[in-house]
Amino acid sequence: MERLGRIVSVTALALVILFLLLPILVVVPVSFTEAPVFRFPPEGFSLQWYEKIGRVDGLLSAIGLSARLAALATAISLLLGTLAAIALVRGVVPGGAAVTAFTLSPLMLPGLVLGIALLQAMREIGLRDAWWSLLLAHVVITLPFVMRTVLSSLSLFDFSMVDAARTLGCSYPVALWRVLVPNILPGFVSGALFAFIASFDNYPVSMFLVDVRTKTLPIALLNFIEISPDPTLAALSTGLIVLTIAVLFLCDRLVGLRRMASI
Amino acid sequence: MRRDPLALLALPGVGYLVIVFLAPLLLLLYASVRGPDGFSLDGYARVLGDPYYRGVIGASLQLALITTGGALLLGYPAAFALARARGTTQVVLFALIFLPLTVSIIVKSFGWGIVLRRDGILNWALLNLGLIERPVRMIFTEGALYAGMINVFLPFMVLPIYAVVRMLDPRLPDAAATLGASPWFRFTRVTLPLSLPGVVAGVSLVFSLSVAAYVTPSLLMGDRYMTMSMVMAKAFLNLRDWQLGAAMAAVLLVVALVVVVGAAALQRRLGGR
Numbered sequence: 001m002e003r004l005g006r007i008v009s010v011t012a013l014a015l016v017i018l019f020l021l022l023p024i025l026v027v028v029p030v031s032f033t034e035a036p037v038f039r040f041p042p043e044g045f046s047l048q049w050y051e052k053i054g055r056v057d058g059l060l061s062a063i064g065l066s067a068r069l070a071a072l073a074t075a076i077s078l079l080l081g082t083l084a085a086i087a088l089v090r091g092v093v094p095g096g097a098a099v100t101a102f103t104l105s106p107l108m109l110p111g112l113v114l115g116i117a118l119l120q121a122m123r124e125i126g127l128r129d130a131w132w133s134l135l136l137a138h139v140v141i142t143l144p145f146v147m148r149t150v151l152s153s154l155s156l157f158d159f160s161m162v163d164a165a166r167t168l169g170c171s172y173p174v175a176l177w178r179v180l181v182p183n184i185l186p187g188f189v190s191g192a193l194f195a196f197i198a199s200f201d202n203y204p205v206s207m208f209l210v211d212v213r214t215k216t217l218p219i220a221l222l223n224f225i226e227i228s229p230d231p232t233l234a235a236l237s238t239g240l241i242v243l244t245i246a247v248l249f250l251c252d253r254l255v256g257l258r259r260m261a262s263i
Numbered sequence: 264m265r266r267d268p269l270a271l272l273a274l275p276g277v278g279y280l281v282i283v284f285l286a287p288l289l290l291l292l293y294a295s296v297r298g299p300d301g302f303s304l305d306g307y308a309r310v311l312g313d314p315y316y317r318g319v320i321g322a323s324l325q326l327a328l329i330t331t332g333g334a335l336l337l338g339y340p341a342a343f344a345l346a347r348a349r350g351t352t353q354v355v356l357f358a359l360i361f362l363p364l365t366v367s368i369i370v371k372s373f374g375w376g377i378v379l380r381r382d383g384i385l386n387w388a389l390l391n392l393g394l395i396e397r398p399v400r401m402i403f404t405e406g407a408l409y410a411g412m413i414n415v416f417l418p419f420m421v422l423p424i425y426a427v428v429r430m431l432d433p434r435l436p437d438a439a440a441t442l443g444a445s446p447w448f449r450f451t452r453v454t455l456p457l458s459l460p461g462v463v464a465g466v467s468l469v470f471s472l473s474v475a476a477y478v479t480p481s482l483l484m485g486d487r488y489m490t491m492s493m494v495m496a497k498a499f500l501n502l503r504d505w506q507l508g509a510a511m512a513a514v515l516l517v518v519a520l521v522v523v524v525g526a527a528a529l530q531r532r533l534g535g536r
Contacts, residue, residue, distance in 0.1 A: 117512070
């Protein structure tokens with residue numbers, strides 16, 4: 001019985017991992033194929049689809065736009081979120097628990113609901129600029145991710161350690177830098193990473209706010225799938241997957257993967 | 264009451280969310296009861312009364328239920344194996360579950376399409392194994408949709424359960440064994456109840472994400488399987504029927520709220536024991 005349970009759980013884990021990786025790994029061989037249609041097993045070897053990424057209209061600019069948007073929204077969220085988290089953990093905020101729940105609530109909201117709410121509000125006030133609409137919206141998407149992790153690492157931090165450092169001769173800023181910052185750094189890194197991914201990968205909010213000239217990567221990708229699907233998409237996906245693995249590896253070195261994912 | 268100056272640091276962030284998040288949301292709820300001539304519940308009457316839209320709500324709930332059930336069935340035992348692994352093995356296994364979370368949902372749905380195509384990897388494997396004689400149509404079937412949905416949302420089930428199971432005191436089942444409990448009894452009376460907080464967290468997360476799903480159903484099924492989110496998108500982008508879209512959004516919001524509040528109440532009861 002005990003053995004049986006162990007066999008069932010190990011088999012389930014193996015199946016889960018295989019199942020999760022299948023649709024991700026399958027795009028890699030397709031990206032090196034020679035034929036313009038996806039076929040499995042792939043035929044021949046070529047890098048033409050990687051070259052084509054640069055030639056497909058709007059794909060590179062969409063990558064640039066999404067990266068800029070995600071970076072800027074994450075930076076703004078880190079600033080606003082850290083200030084708010086400090087106030088909520090260290091200060092006396094009236095209705096603190098409710099305010100905390102409110103700052104995290106965009107996480108629970110179905111993405112499309114936020115998208116149409118913002119579309120309607122922007123129409124109402126006459127904001128028609130896609131870039132600014134997207135930035136305003138993406139800060140709402142990223143802020144709760146930053147809040148969640150920074151809040152939890154701040155509330156786990158023992159602030160008497162800062163006092164201890166000062167007793168031992170550190171000035172206040174030095175004490176903050178050498179004691180507080182290393183302790184809450186994992187919270188920052190994982191909050192920022194999740195925020196960046198949430199923005200970079202967002203479809204349901206962005207789809208209402210983009211215009212013909214300002215398209216984020218997920219929108220451009222989906223348009224491309226609908227109009228002319230070819231292995232270029234697999235090439236781009238492979239590139240994104242490799243980039244993701246590199247970033248995850250870096251974050252693991254920096255703060256430890258498991259510590260980061262304890263969401 | 265003395266004002267704490269530190270509390271003012273919360274003002275920019277909270278103020279931002281009030282203006283850019285709360286206000287638009289209230290405006291949306293207002294739009295759901297605003298007809299051409301003032302107040303009207305016409306949007307709700309259509310969304311909840313019309314058999315077509317009722318069917319869409321039912322289909323979304325059904326899709327979410329099947330996705331959540333499938334993910335629980337696969338994810339629950341897997342979380343135990345993940346929690347039992349040690350050292351480097353655990354980090355690697357963990358990374359393999361975590362990686363798909365960071366890969367774009369569009370990339371995954373696209374990859375899933377390649378797996379299921381007529382000349383895709385699954386048909387190829389089944390043909391070569393001699394299990395089938397000619398390629399089977401899999402893409403654009405409901406089975407493919409369910410598999411794709413489970414694929415996208417499974418990590419959200421495994422990770423919360425893993426987080427709870429990892430913290431379980433292994434001495435508790437051992438103590439039960441010492442007291443003569445059979446393995447089945449130990450699982451149903453000790454391990455399972457202790458792991459329930461993780462199950463509640465995973466189930467509520469997967470359900471609320473999958474009931475609102477948009478990208479996966481539209482890529483894998485298109486118009487053949489309409490979900491609430493797809494109706495909302497259509498109402499706003501194609502039909503320009505804002506009241507209908509807003510009413511559907513309100514219904515989805517209520518579903519999400521019920522799940523969140525229900526899960527929180529369940530967690531409190533589980534924590535209170």
